Amino acid sequence: MNVHLQEDLSKHTLRADDGIAKGADLLKVENISLSFGGVKAITDISFDIKKGEIRAIIGPNGAGKTSMLNVINGFYFPQQGTITFRGEKRRRARASETARDGIARTFQNIALFKGMSTLDNIMTGRITLQKRSLLWHALWKGPAEREEIEHREAVERIIDFLEIEHIRKTPVGRLPYGLQKRVELGRALAADPALLLLDEPMAGMNLEEKADMSRFILDVNQQYGTTIALIEHDMGVVMDLSDRVVVLDYGKKIGDGTPDEVRNNPDVIDAYLGVPH
Amino acid sequence: MPSTVQAGARALDTFPQYLLWNAERFSTRTAMRHKDHSIWKSWNWAELAAEIRAFSLGLRAIGLQSGDKVAIVGHNRPRLYWTFAAVQALGGVPVPVYADSVAEEMVYVLNHAGVRFAVCQDQEQVDKVLSMADELKDLHKIVYDEGRGLHDYNHNNLHSIDAIERAGREIFAREGDAAWKAGIAAGKGGDLAVMLYTSGTTGKPKGVMLSFDNLVISARNGNAFDNLSESDSVLSYLPLAWVGDHVFSYAQAYVGGYCVCCPESPETVDSDRREIAPSYFFAPPRVFENLLTAVMVRMEDAGPTKKRMFDYFMAHARRVGEPILNGETVGFFDRLKYRLGEFLVYGPLKNRMGFLRMRVGYTAGEAIGPEIFRFYRSLGLNLKQLYGQTEASVYISAQPDGEIRADTVGRPSPDVEIRIEENGEVLYRSPGVFVGYYKNEEATRETKTSDNWVHTGDAGFFDHEGHLRIIDRAKDVGKLNDGSLFAPKYIENKLKFFPNIKEAVAFGDGRDVCTVFLNIDLTAVGNWAERNNISYASYQELAQHPRVYAMMEEHVAQVNRDLASEDTMAGSQIARFLVLHKELDADDGELTRTQKVRRSFIAERYAPLIEALYDGSTEKYVETEVTFEDGRKGKIVATVEIREMERKPAAPAQKEAAE
Known part of the structure; x- marks a missing residue:
């Protein structure tokens, strides 16, 4: 006797489909320039992030990578240039608004609430998705309670996904660094992001933690179809993880393409090896 | 079904038979719990039987036949436990494997057992099995529980339990389960129930073949010895491949009808135990040592008032706790003070450790420190020692209630005969004695005499109370x-x-x-x-x-x-x-x-x-x-x-x- 088994292989998606096809432009930055007083942090940079890809931004120290992330998530507003997210040109927006629009991020030096538990920290990631007003949540009955349960379910799925059940109730400040990084990723995921920005997700990690984190990043991308832009210094990790890489140096774009193209780009080699000009 | 059907005291032959009976007699009692996404989910015996039936029918549909060996690779997940009964119902033989063994260790066992199916917990274990697929000639299908990360794998010979159960339910809706039940009823006590590979202190692991009779009779004796019934519960957290877990979390649970609780993950066992508070608990001495160390370390950091309270009442417990537990005469004021201590110190401490409802606890595998043993007993916990082996379906000797010593392993268990050789080696004979080592006649002959006495390889002696004491491995002395x-x-x-x-x-x-x-x-x-x-x-x-x-x-x-x-x-x-x-x-x-x-x-x-x-x-x-x-x-x-x-x-x- 032989039967055909129907495997349920549909991918889970976090955010309701936003109508943008995989591989189409999710975010486009055009001719962006940013300066602080006389210091030019970013000069005339353009690149795009396509839906469903892992996009790396690399460059030596001070190249403007973090500034670029801050521009994308609305923390800085560039003097020149335009940002188009999901087909809409962005006007001057605050970071909280871009968060609501579906851009979530983690930070280079962990920015968690140290006294709060892992669970509570990740729950804060859901705040932008809260539908009921503060008053309802203060009463915590009826609709607010139901909403809370929904959010908690979403958070528990993330805890399961990141394999951090054992630290669910542990205050984050007591956790080792590698786990804190994982909690921070959890909080960013909790916002159901269309675009996830990761600022040096593997800084300060040992080899095993890096391997774990790489696996989680790939799983997020594959399982949930989340588009990811990441800054990372570990070239091995960058080349293995990302679909396309953009290279910055002194605030300018010096390379853009697949890992192989970038690896063989003479300008990039110069910037990294420090060839005298 | 056997013809000797007597309400209340039915003696069945196999675990699938017990499963069907439990689904009748304890239909609404909780049979299994599992913490998933922070919530304890449960199945009663009727639901459990339905799940296992679906799984079993699905397995039959993808080609599982009587006599097939099925590897079970993973931690204590409900569906891996279901695999035992689902496979046994079809006449197959489950072969649980240590989940943390590396691929090379595993390949030997899977090859030696000649497994045709492997039921894996997750991607990690599937990867392990796939990495050695070339060497596993008998392997037919791989089945997995958690699908995460397996999305892009070739699903020709890889199936999720979800899909298999779905297929099983369709078959049940179409054809019913008469044939399946008839197959179960035809199961005999002498049939091979399970193969457990011993961890191998020396040489390659050996596959211990245990029959249904071995396990069912041992489980029945074990339940009777400690008065275990359907109202008890255990936390299953020890390796599936280990005979202790197989007997406590499967054999005795099916025979006695008690509830088996699976933790959320291996790292959360301590907090899960606290939430469940099992009434029957088994652990190697190491677990008790670690718990005590953790308690003591925390007490060192506690405030002075708490620490003084702890020291004062623990001193009192050391003096009168054990006599009270053993039912000896203790003065009224000492009892009163012990009650107060229970309220202030012992109770909260037991709650912290997850022992609040523990009725019977066993430690075995190694000798336990007398201090550690006394600590738990003085808190009023009925912790006892046991001596057992895979080859004996666990039980060789155990301490009866009220006769507890830190340095003995108790009297011979029910139906077990023990004798000591001249060189000090302990031999035993019991209904639990294994059938033989799989594909290893020579080792079987070395271990088991023609009249069924088994060499334990341990040296020991009986003390003047009739308790067995083990001093070392016979060959190490x-x-x-x-x-x-x-x-x-x-x-x-x-x-x-x-x-x-x-x-x-x-x-x-x-x-x-x-x-x-x-x-x-x-x-x-x-x-x-x-x-x-x-x-x-x-x-x-x-x-x-x-x-x-x-x-x-x-x-x-x-x-x-x-x-x-x-x-x-x-x-x-x-x-x-x-x-x-x-x-x-x-x-x-x-x-x-x-x-x-x-x-x-x-x-x-x-x-x-x-x-x-x-x-x-x-x-x-x-x-x-x-x-x-x-x-x-x-x-x-x-x-x-x-x-x-x-x-x-x-x-x-x-x-x-x-x-």
Whole structure:
């Protein structure tokens, strides 16, 4: 006797489909320039992030990578240039608004609430998705309670996904660094992001933690179809993880393409090896 | 169904038969719980039977036949437990495998057993099986529980349990389950129920074949001995491949109808146990040691009032706790004070450890420290000792309620006969005695005599109360050059009873004196270092710290004093010792997967250090290769210090009453 088994292989998606096809432009930055007083942090940079890809931004120290992330998530507003997210040109927006629009991020030096538990920290990631007003949540009955349960379910799925059940109730400040990084990723995921920005997700990690984190990043991308832009210094990790890489140096774009193209780009080699000009 | 159907006292032959009966008699009682996404989910016996039926019918549809061997690879997940009954219902034989064994270890077992199916927990285990798929000629299908990460895999011969159960439910809706039930009813007690591979302290693992009769009768006896019934519950957290877990979390649960609770993950066992508070609990001494260490470490950090309260009531418990538990006469005021202590200290402590509802607890596998044993008993916990083996379906001897000693393993279990050979080896005969080793006639003949007596390989004797005492592995008991007895484990256990010492390895057979390797306990010593402002960067540095050495010296001196007072063991007082620069680890092959020391392997690996222990040098430079979890290798180098110990002359010979 032989039967055909129907495997349920549909991918889970976090955010309701936003109508943008995989591989189409999710975010486009055009001719962006940013300066602080006389210091030019970013000069005339353009690149795009396509839906469903892992996009790396690399460059030596001070190249403007973090500034670029801050521009994308609305923390800085560039003097020149335009940002188009999901087909809409962005006007001057605050970071909280871009968060609501579906851009979530983690930070280079962990920015968690140290006294709060892992669970509570990740729950804060859901705040932008809260539908009921503060008053309802203060009463915590009826609709607010139901909403809370929904959010908690979403958070528990993330805890399961990141394999951090054992630290669910542990205050984050007591956790080792590698786990804190994982909690921070959890909080960013909790916002159901269309675009996830990761600022040096593997800084300060040992080899095993890096391997774990790489696996989680790939799983997020594959399982949930989340588009990811990441800054990372570990070239091995960058080349293995990302679909396309953009290279910055002194605030300018010096390379853009697949890992192989970038690896063989003479300008990039110069910037990294420090060839005298 | 057997013809001797009597309400209430039916004796069935196989576990699938018990499953169907439980679905009738305990239909609404909880059979299984599992913590998932932070919530305990449960199945009653009727639901459990329906799930297993769907799974079993689905397995049949993808080709599982009577006699097929099915590997089960993973941690304690409900669906892996269901696999046992689902496979047995079709006449197949489950072969649980240690989930943390690396691919090379696993390939031997899977090949030897000739498994046709492998049921894996998740991607990690599926990857392991796939990585050796070329060598597994009999392997037909791989089945997995959690699909995460497996999305893009080729699903030709890889199926999720979800899909299999779905197919099974369709088959049930279409054809019913009459044929399936008839197959179960045809199962006989003499049929092969399960194959458990012993972890292999020596040589390659051996597949112990246990029949339904072995397991069902042992389980029935075990339940009767401790009055276990459908109202009890256990937390299943020990490896599925280990006979203890198979009997406590499967055999006894099916026969007695009690509830088995699966933790959320191996890391959350402590908090899950606290939430479940199992009434029947089994753990190797290590678990009790770790729990006690954790409690003591936390008490050191507690405020002065709490600490004084703890010390005061613990002192009282040590005095009257055990007599109260044993039902002896204790004064009224002492009882009153004990009640108060229960309210203020013992109760909260037991709650913290997850023992609030524990009615019967067992420890086995290794000797437990008398102090540790007494600590738990004085809290009013009915902790007992047990002696068992895979080949015996666990039970050889156990302590009956009220006859508890820290240094014995109790009286022979129901239906078990025990006899002691001239060389001290313990032999037993019981209904639980295994059928044989799979594809290993020779080993079977060596272990089991023609009239069904089994050699345990352990040396022991009966004391004047009729309790069995185990001193060591029979083959490990040796002699020093002066002819005095050398039982390494006896010495190692004495050392390991100190919370600061995690592991000890003694040498001395065929030598002039006894020497030991020590392993510090990082939790206990690390905390001590913190409190004493000793800074260290690594395990290695802490282990070699002069003050740690001084502490170890004190412990060794104490053991020497103990040994000097026992005339048979006085000769093996420790002459020299060293503290190892690395933790003994199963990944390096130094411990078995059940965390037992592999003495001969260690002797070979650290031969230069042993030489140094006997050539009078005071330090020794060593390089040691270590294996990381992902299989890469590295090297640890260190200069290890060696200390000389003073030995007391043997106490004047006082002959104890001859046994």
